[in-house]
Structure formats: structure tokens, C-alpha cells
Amino acid sequence: MEYQEAKDKFISTWGSLGSLWGINKAMAQIQALLFISTKPLSMEEIMEDLKISRGNTSMNLRQLMDWGIVTKTLVAGERKEFFTTEKDVQELARIIAVERSRREIKPVVKVLNDVSSITDDGTAKTKELIKQTKALHELTETMDVMINKLVNQKQNWITKSLLKLFK
């Protein structure tokens, strides 16, 4: 396997993986492309490399910037905009964890809390609903706390956590 094949394989795998963790294919592919690029890329270069339209590129770059994963970079002497992604995997993982917590987990915790707080009318089904959603609420919240604490350890957090868990 030589460069081009390996590159394509990486980008397409990362792309289809994206949908699993809640971002779309193009978004994940753009990030992947930037991740292995040796220099900032322009919209033009991204479109050409991934064979996607200008509109699509623009929209997905914006989303990546909203996530805080990609940033605009100025290149001396160039008028157009260039883009780079966070290159440190641990930092990348931190950003993603925090964003997912904010976007996905927090809203769910809220709903679970609301649902589990309905008044107990004494019926078995109400009791079961309360009991189960309470358990889910507690679990989800614990996991969210865990993620947010882990992530605050910054430097080398994943390895550090692994060590802590199994020493």
C-alpha cells in the first residue's frame, strides 16, 4: 500500500465513522484531510481533493469551526482563507468529548430529570416509569461528570486515566 491508497483509505474510513459519532461524512472527511495535511488548505484544495461542491465545503467547514476542531489560518501573501485542524489527538478527543457532553448528554439529562419527577399517582406503571428513568438519569449524569472531569486533566488525560483505573 502506498501513499495515495493509504490516504484514501484513511479519509473514507474516518468519513464513514463520522456518522457513528454524530457528524456527517463530508465533515469527517474534511477533518481527516486536514489532519494528515502538512500545510493549511484552501477551500479550493479541499473541494478538489474530496470532489465535493463549494457549498458543501463551506457549510461543513463552518460546522467544524463551530465544534472548535478547525480554525481559519492566514497565509502570508494570500487573499483566500486557509484552514487547519487541531493536530494533537488528545486535544482533539478532549474537544469532541466536551462538545458531545454539551450537545447530547446535557439535554438528555434534563429530559430524564423532568420525566422522573412526575407525581407518583400510586399505579404500578407510574412507579416503574419513575424508577427506571431515575436510574437512567443517575447513570447518565455520572457518566457526564466522569467525562467532564477526565477531560479537565488536560495533558495526557487518556493515558493518565487508564493508569489510574488499573494501578
Next chain:
Amino acid sequence: MEYQEAKDKFISTWGSLGSLWGINKAMAQIQALLFISTKPLSMEEIMEDLKISRGNTSMNLRQLMDWGIVTKTLVAGERKEFFTTEKDVQELARIIAVERSRREIKPVVKVLNDVSSITDDGTAKTKELIKQTKALHELTETMDVMINKLVNQKQNWITKSLLKLFK
């Protein structure tokens, strides 16, 4: 908010959440319904409650069984099949974690390993591809190991882990 409203809210929230962790809406809704039910439910009851077709119900129940989250239960004196879901949230979380590791993480680790093992032809771009995919490989593998070890602690694993991490 009384029972029916709370129930609907829970089922629809869980349903839309499903797509975030890689299962479809109907599948997540069926699981949610079983999760708060006080007794095993038949296909008929599930269809009616969620207003989905027989075919859809059948296919998604199968998937839930493939995941190991839902099981068939026999009800005395009844010919048709009844279904129940794992009721313990911690056990549920364990099953999901293990399955996701197997279905999603493991294949990615393999691709990353393949890609990062290409021969270094000395060019900057090849060096960058190798370096970055190696870093990603290492991280992904560490996280996978972490998940699998955590999950083997069985009883009360989430709370235990939280304590370990922050004592």
C-alpha cells in the same frame, strides 16, 4: 405532567437519541417502551403503542436481540412471543459499551494500524500520514482497552470507576 405525557416524552427522547449512538429510531423506541413496561410485551402491543408496522417491529426486535439487549420471554398459556429488555441500567450500559467496541472501535483500530504501517518513502506527506494515523491508532486502542477493562468490573462499574478516578 402526568403518566402518558411523561411516557411519550421519554420514548421520543430516547428514540431521537438512538440515532446519536448508532441505532435507529424505532429500535430505540421499542427498547424504551420495554424498559418502562411492568410486564413483557407482545409484538402486537408494541406495534399498537408505537404505531409502527408489523414488519418494522419484527426487524427491530431482531436487531435488539442481536445486540443482546432484548430477550424473548414465554408467557404461560400464550402462544405468541413476548419480549423484555434488560432492566438494570448498569448492565445495559455494559452491553452497549462492549457491542460498540466490537462493532465500531475494533474495525477502526485495524484500519488505522494498516494505514500507519505503510512504508515510509521519506516524503513529508507520507511521514505526516504515518505520524498522525499512528497517534490516532494509539489513542483509539487505549480508549478501547479502557472501555473493555472498565466493563469487566461488572457490578456497579460506573460508580466504582468514577471513585477510582477522583479519590
Next chain:
DNA sequence: TTAAACTTTCAATAATTACTGAAAGTTTAA
């Protein structure tokens, strides 16, 4: 056996989600 009760399969279709491309908008250099 057979036929009723039930479940599964799958082609057709609906619903959702992603993508394009051209027009509108913005910025910058002259």
C-alpha cells in the same frame, strides 16, 4: 394432516438527510 395463529422477509415507497450550483453577499486592492 390441516388450518389457524403467529413471525419473517423483502420489494415498493416514504421520509429524511446530504449535496449541488448558481445567485447573493462580502471583502479587498487599485
Next chain:
DNA sequence: TTAAACTTTCAGTAATTATTGAAAGTTTAA
């Protein structure tokens, strides 16, 4: 200013994914 260089927006369309429903398949009781 203005016009070239560039980016964003968004209605239309394409691609993907989920759902239906009816036919085929299976099981069980008589």
C-alpha cells in the same frame, strides 16, 4: 468607487435510510 476575488446561502435535487404491508414461511393444536 468599482470590480475582481472570494465566501455564503438556499431552493432544488440526489442519495440514503427507514417503513410499510402483503406474501411467504413457521409453529402449534386439534
